[in-house]
Amino acid sequence: MDYFFKNKMIAITGASSGIGKALALAALEKGANVAVCARNFEKLQNAFSQDKGADRLLLFKADVSKAEDCKSFIDAILSKWGSLDILINNAGISMRAMFADLDLNVLKNLMDINFWGTVYTTKFALPFIQKSKGSIVGISSIAGYRGLPGRTGYSSSKFAVQGFLEALRTELRKEGVHVMWAAPGFTASNIRNTALAADGNAQKETPLEEDKLMSAEQCAEIILKGIEKRKRTLIMTLQGKATVWMNKLFPKWMDKMVFNHFAKEPGSPFN
Numbered sequence: 001m002d003y004f005f006k007n008k009m010i011a012i013t014g015a016s017s018g019i020g021k022a023l024a025l026a027a028l029e030k031g032a033n034v035a036v037c038a039r040n041f042e043k044l045q046n047a048f049s050q051d052k053g054a055d056r057l058l059l060f061k062a063d064v065s066k067a068e069d070c071k072s073f074i075d076a077i078l079s080k081w082g083s084l085d086i087l088i089n090n091a092g093i094s095m096r097a098m099f100a101d102l103d104l105n106v107l108k109n110l111m112d113i114n115f116w117g118t119v120y121t122t123k124f125a126l127p128f129i130q131k132s133k134g135s136i137v138g139i140s141s142i143a144g145y146r147g148l149p150g151r152t153g154y155s156s157s158k159f160a161v162q163g164f165l166e167a168l169r170t171e172l173r174k175e176g177v178h179v180m181w182a183a184p185g186f187t188a189s190n191i192r193n194t195a196l197a198a199d200g201n202a203q204k205e206t207p208l209e210e211d212k213l214m215s216a217e218q219c220a221e222i223i224l225k226g227i228e229k230r231k232r233t234l235i236m237t238l239q240g241k242a243t244v245w246m247n248k249l250f251p252k253w254m255d256k257m258v259f260n261h262f263a264k265e266p267g268s269p270f271n
């Protein structure tokens with residue numbers, strides 16, 4: 001058991017699958033008190049069937065695109081445990097469609113969940129994190145450093161999350177609050193199945209071989225280590241690091257490289 005997380009109060013949004021679920025299970029294993037939310041409560045309960053009912057676990061139904069749900073989630077944590085040390089803004093969805101074909105509601109939906117969900121939850125959690133001098137974390141993406149074709153809404157939302165967290169970190173610099181965003185590489189999860197197509201329906205398939213990607217458990221361990229070490233940012237893979245640096249140095253060349261990479265995906269909407 002990891003001493004750092006023992007008895008810490010941790011809130012994780014979007015924890016019924018993938019990275020959020022792995023983060024929650026790992027934090028429970030390390031002795032933390034963990035509050036998790038998602039829209040589908042039955043799926044959330046099933047994800048924690050082993051720990052359901054445990055005093056160190058709080059399951060909550062919330063849609064982070066609704067400010068009132070985010071407030072109720074934080075209120076429920078405070079009334080159960082009285083404090084909050086770490087907020088991990090993880091809930092997110094993706095998309096795959098050309099902007100020219102896109103129903104604008106798709107882009108709005110992504111901003112509402114990925115960006116506004118982070119803003120709302122952080123707003124309601126902030127006074128308690130200020131008190132505990134704890135951590136505010138955003139699960140971003142390489143798409144928050146480099147605009148990705150077919151993912152205009154996703155990239156917009158992740159750039160916005162990073163800008164928001166960087167500004168917030170600067171505001172809080174004298175308060176001892178830790179602010180970090182993490183940019184996982186491609187990680188095995190449900191995110192490509194739920195990614196929205198041009199018409200707003202889930203694409204219901206993944207173009208990647210999920211079993212060849214980093215596991216959600218590995219990704220969660222790196223994020224928890226980053227929180228423990230109070231890192232500013234985490235870019236988790238070599239491919240991610242190369243993309244960020246090459247984009248700083250050779251942005252025009254990267255337009256071509258990134259286009260070619262995503263054009264090769266099965267079912268790509270452009271080529």
Ligand SMILES: NC(=O)c1ccc[n+]([C@@H]2O[C@H](COP(=O)([O-])OP(=O)(O)OC[C@H]3O[C@@H](n4cnc5c(N)ncnc54)[C@H](OP(=O)(O)O)[C@@H]3O)[C@@H](O)[C@H]2O)c1
Nearest residue numbers: 014016017018019039040063064091092186187189190191
């Ligand atoms: N997997 C990757 O390759 C990858 C790479 C980079 C970054 N990320 C980021 O990692 C985060 C987690 O994604 P994942 O890959 O683990 O995907 P996932 O397996 O699809 O999990 C997403 C989670 O978010 C929840 N969620 C979605 N919309 C929500 C809403 N409006 N309110 C509350 N919860 C909501 C989902 O539950 P419900 O549907 O029941 O609400 C689910 O629990 C996302 O922010 C994603 O952008 C993922």
